[in-house]
Amino acid sequence: MRHIQIFDTTLRDGEQSPGVSLTTGEKLEIARQLARLRVDVIEAGYAAASPGDFAAVQTIAREVKGVSICSLARATENDIMRAYEACQPSDAPRIHLFLATSDVHMQHKLRMTRDQVLQQVDSAVRFARAKVPYVEFSAEDSGRTDFDFLVEVVKVAVAAGASVINLPDTVGYLLPHEYAQRFVRLRERVDLGNVLLSAHCHDDLGLAVANTLAAIEASVDQVEVTMNGIGERAGNASLEEVAVALKLRQEQYKVETRLDLSQIARTSKLVSRLTGMVVPANKAVVGANAFAHESGIHQDGVLKERTTYEIINPELVGITENKQLVLGKHSGRHAFFKHVEELGYTLSDQDMQDLFKRFKDLCDKKKQVTDEDILALIDERLYGE
Ligand code: KIV
Numbered sequence: 001m002r003h004i005q006i007f008d009t010t011l012r013d014g015e016q017s018p019g020v021s022l023t024t025g026e027k028l029e030i031a032r033q034l035a036r037l038r039v040d041v042i043e044a045g046y047a048a049a050s051p052g053d054f055a056a057v058q059t060i061a062r063e064v065k066g067v068s069i070c071s072l073a074r075a076t077e078n079d080i081m082r083a084y085e086a087c088q089p090s091d092a093p094r095i096h097l098f099l100a101t102s103d104v105h106m107q108h109k110l111r112m113t114r115d116q117v118l119q120q121v122d123s124a125v126r127f128a129r130a131k132v133p134y135v136e137f138s139a140e141d142s143g144r145t146d147f148d149f150l151v152e153v154v155k156v157a158v159a160a161g162a163s164v165i166n167l168p169d170t171v172g173y174l175l176p177h178e179y180a181q182r183f184v185r186l187r188e189r190v191d192l193g194n195v196l197l198s199a200h201c202h203d204d205l206g207l208a209v210a211n212t213l214a215a216i217e218a219s220v221d222q223v224e225v226t227m228n229g230i231g232e233r234a235g236n237a238s239l240e241e242v243a244v245a246l247k248l249r250q251e252q253y254k255v256e257t258r259l260d261l262s263q264i265a266r267t268s269k270l271v272s273r274l275t276g277m278v279v280p281a282n283k284a285v286v287g288a289n290a291f292a293h294e295s296g297i298h299q300d301g302v303l304k305e306r307t308t309y310e311i312i313n314p315e316l317v318g319i320t321e322n323k324q325l326v327l328g329k330h331s332g333r334h335a336f337f338k339h340v341e342e343l344g345y346t347l348s349d350q351d352m353q354d355l356f357k358r359f360k361d362l363c364d365k366k367k368q369v370t371d372e373d374i375l376a377l378i379d380e381r382l383y384g385e
């Protein structure tokens with residue numbers, strides 16, 4: 001089994017979600033939970049962005065052990081120094097440098113030539129390597145970077161001492177096979193030695209998880225993800241979706257992570273509560289409906305054998321409470337009778353049949369019938385109106 005490192009950027013790219021701003025205390029709480037989830041790297045922030053971000057990275061680097069703590073930095077000496085000072089108390093400090101390499105970014109944003117970019121990559125990576133042993137270099141907007149130029153950039157970064165090369169699909173533009181091809185072709189053109197390759201995908205076309213999985217098939221060593229898929233614009237590849245896909249299809253991917261998947265539900269809830277980013281009910285793995293079955297046919301199937309309609313055991317991701325069967329107008333008798341029993345009632349067949357009829361009438365008036373509604377129906381049936 002090949003090991004895949006999980007680089008969590010919930011506290012950096014995730015915090016770049018519009019409207020999200022976390023205090024140092026909140027970030028520390030999330031970082032502690034990410035350590036329990038056993039991610040390999042926590043990108044705790046962008047130290048040079050503000051005194052608050054610096055303090056958060058430094059506090060996490062001091063307090064959260066057993067995991068590498070990283071700060072983002074632009075490819076400048078000032079940013080690198082701030083990142084170094086902030087993450088230096090970590091057992092395994094890491095600096096994550098980035099510089100844009102696509103023509104559109106170099107021309108309009110950086111106003112730099114290709115040669116100038118190559119020179120800056122070289123000097124920034126060398127400067128950072130003199131501070132910490134672990135330096136990651138990201139070629140921002142690599143997905144739209146001319147491939148021959150990308151090869152030159154990576155060669156320079158590797159020669160300057162980068163430990164990880166990240167090819168971010170910054171604007172979520174690539175299709176899975178195109179993204180995978182970039183890693184395959186890069187390995188053919190650059191002698192990487194011990195240098196790791198990393199994938200970082202955005203979800204503008206809803207392909208972030210698919211692209212991340214394609215990169216793993218193309219043998220990247222690390223993936224950059226966020227909890228609940230939060231992040232700039234449409235967000236980043238979601239940690240929980242990537243992790244569960246790898247677990248369920250382990251035979252196909254032949255990779256392992258050190259994640260404790262049973263911490264996923266708890267981490268998701270914490271991130272949602274502290275960021276204020278509500279998890280959509282139909283979100284894979286962690287949405288409220290991810291393990292809920294409404295139609296009678298599905299409910300009957302799941303009651304007979306869970307795997308008829310469930311590929312993920314909710315317990316795998318730490319969901320222990322039984323919220324599987326949602327009662328609504330599509331629910332069948334079996335599910336309804338079982339639910340009444342779970343509420344603690346053993347009723348005669350006739351009471352049950354009558355109750356089921358009343359329940360169906362109520363469903364035509366209400367989209368979702370709650371336990372309180374059912375208890376009221378039972379009261380009516382047993383003790384009169
Ligand atoms: O999406 C991106 O390009 C980034 C970089 C800073 C790595 O987040």
Ligand code: ZN
Pocket residue numbers: 013168170200202232
């Ligand atoms: Zn990003």
